Amino acid sequence: MTPIVSIVGKSDSGKTTLIEKLIPELIRRGYRVGTIKHDAHQFDIDHPGKDSWRHRQAGADTVVISSPAKAAIVTTVRSELTLDDMAAAYFGDVDIVITEGYKSENKPKIEVLGENSVELISPRSEVFLVAAAAGANGAGIPSVSRDDVAGVADEIETRFLKISRPAVVELLVDGKPIPLNAIMKAMVANTVMGMASSLKGVGSPNRLEIRLHKGRKRA
Amino acid sequence: MTPIVSIVGKSDSGKTTLIEKLIPELIRRGYRVGTIKHDAHQFDIDHPGKDSWRHRQAGADTVVISSPAKAAIVTTVRSELTLDDMAAAYFGDVDIVITEGYKSENKPKIEVLGENSVELISPRSEVFLVAAAAGANGAGIPSVSRDDVAGVADEIETRFLKISRPAVVELLVDGKPIPLNAIMKAMVANTVMGMASSLKGVGSPNRLEIRLHKGRKRA
Numbered sequence: 001m002t003p004i005v006s007i008v009g010k011s012d013s014g015k016t017t018l019i020e021k022l023i024p025e026l027i028r029r030g031y032r033v034g035t036i037k038h039d040a041h042q043f044d045i046d047h048p049g050k051d052s053w054r055h056r057q058a059g060a061d062t063v064v065i066s067s068p069a070k071a072a073i074v075t076t077v078r079s080e081l082t083l084d085d086m087a088a089a090y091f092g093d094v095d096i097v098i099t100e101g102y103k104s105e106n107k108p109k110i111e112v113l114g115e116n117s118v119e120l121i122s123p124r125s126e127v128f129l130v131a132a133a134a135g136a137n138g139a140g141i142p143s144v145s146r147d148d149v150a151g152v153a154d155e156i157e158t159r160f161l162k163i164s165r166p167a168v169v170e171l172l173v174d175g176k177p178i179p180l181n182a183i184m185k186a187m188v189a190n191t192v193m194g195m196a197s198s199l200k201g202v203g204s205p206n207r208l209e210i211r212l213h214k215g216r217k218r219a
Numbered sequence: 220m221t222p223i224v225s226i227v228g229k230s231d232s233g234k235t236t237l238i239e240k241l242i243p244e245l246i247r248r249g250y251r252v253g254t255i256k257h258d259a260h261q262f263d264i265d266h267p268g269k270d271s272w273r274h275r276q277a278g279a280d281t282v283v284i285s286s287p288a289k290a291a292i293v294t295t296v297r298s299e300l301t302l303d304d305m306a307a308a309y310f311g312d313v314d315i316v317i318t319e320g321y322k323s324e325n326k327p328k329i330e331v332l333g334e335n336s337v338e339l340i341s342p343r344s345e346v347f348l349v350a351a352a353a354g355a356n357g358a359g360i361p362s363v364s365r366d367d368v369a370g371v372a373d374e375i376e377t378r379f380l381k382i383s384r385p386a387v388v389e390l391l392v393d394g395k396p397i398p399l400n401a402i403m404k405a406m407v408a409n410t411v412m413g414m415a416s417s418l419k420g421v422g423s424p425n426r427l428e429i430r431l432h433k434g435r436k437r438a
Contacts, residue, residue, distance in 0.1 A: 016270045023277035034281040035274040051235045051319060055254040058242035061313050062253040068299045073292040073309050080287045085398065090292050094280050100270060179304065184403060191410065 002091045003160040004083050008103040009112035021149040034094040038101045092181025129155050221310045222379040223302050227322040228331035240368040253313040257320045311400025348374050
């Protein structure tokens with residue numbers, strides 16, 4: 001599962017600004033980054049009159065707009081998606097997911113403290129780093145300056161990226177790679193490793209391949 | 220895989236209008252509908268200044284905005300997604316996907332012919348139905364009026380829905396259902412059926428369950 005870090009804090013503590021600087025810093029270090037933003041209201045992303053908007057108005061459950069550079073998906077949910085739901089469905093392709101807010105989900109958190117703040121809004125046990133403005137008090141939790149983006153990225157990298165990058169899982173059909181999201185990769189890896197582990201002499205391999213062919217065995 | 224039907228036709232032939240009427244007709248018949256619209260340009264779905272827009276501007280690969288009723292995802296693609304890519308990734312939860320356009324992909328097509336049109340823009344072999352305006356000529360392919368939405372829905376239902384609704388595939392962990400998209404359902408079904416088919420006495424079961432428990436066997 002792609003690791004998730006939540007950037008939490010009071011309104012105007014500087015969450016969006018920190019995320020805005022953190023994303024390019026993580027990209028510069030070679031990671032692909034996804035973000036999740038919660039919206040309590042009926043957010044407006046469909047444009048009235050556009051064809052895709054007309055599809056949604058007519059009752060389509062999910063509408064995709066696809067272009068050569070990006071795709072946008074608007075989908076109806078029966079109840080609000082959890083961060084794990086979203087990580088599984090939409091973030092198989094990134095190395096880390098940063099959420100803005102989501103203080104009530106129990107993901108590891110960086111809390112941003114605005115000027116002269118002293119109280120955390122999150123349970124202390126969930127906060128691994130405080131990013132504090134001048135005059136703010138880190139409340140005894142490891143703390144960096146809110147402007148020290150490299151320091152924040154260092155903590156994220158050490159805790160979540162260097163240890164948890166997924167093993168390579170590839171599935172090729174007739175030589176063509178089949179796209180697999182994170183859950184499917186985990187499912188394939190666990191299934192194959194599970195099968196193999198019961199065979200004599202397999203142990204804990206670093207690499208395992210299964211090849212199925214019709215016809216004659218290749219030389 | 221969720222079935223895909225493409226509604227194609229020249230500009231202003233009435234594609235969006237037909238889709239707009241077709242969606243509620245299919246919903247009334249008990250189906251969940253998804254749509255895909257192609258956009259050749261840099262479509263504008265992120266709103267400048269919004270937090271999610273700032274995340275994208277900062278370089279985030281995928282941005283999700285989540286609310287209690289819907290979720291919106293904007294994701295970078297390295298090359299344009301195919302219809303099969305999108306069906307696999309985003310439409311596991313619907314019964315049918317209707318695309319507006321996509322004449323060059325080889326999905327089954329309904330071509331809409333505007334007033335006095337006689338020429339199809341699609342290869343005849345890919346068109347199973349013509350939805351024709353007054354005075355248009357169906358070119359020898361089975362044809363209904365462009366306004367006969369029930370007739371169009373009948374054709375779609377007969378060809379794609381009554382025969383291809385997927386079998387029920389459920390995965391429960393500690394009693395809690397795990398969400399599975401269409402590909403994952405197919406993968407689980409094929410894996411389990413594949414394993415079971417090699418066992419004596421299994422034959423072609425209509426129902427198959429696997430239960431793994433730690434601890435004592437239940438009564």
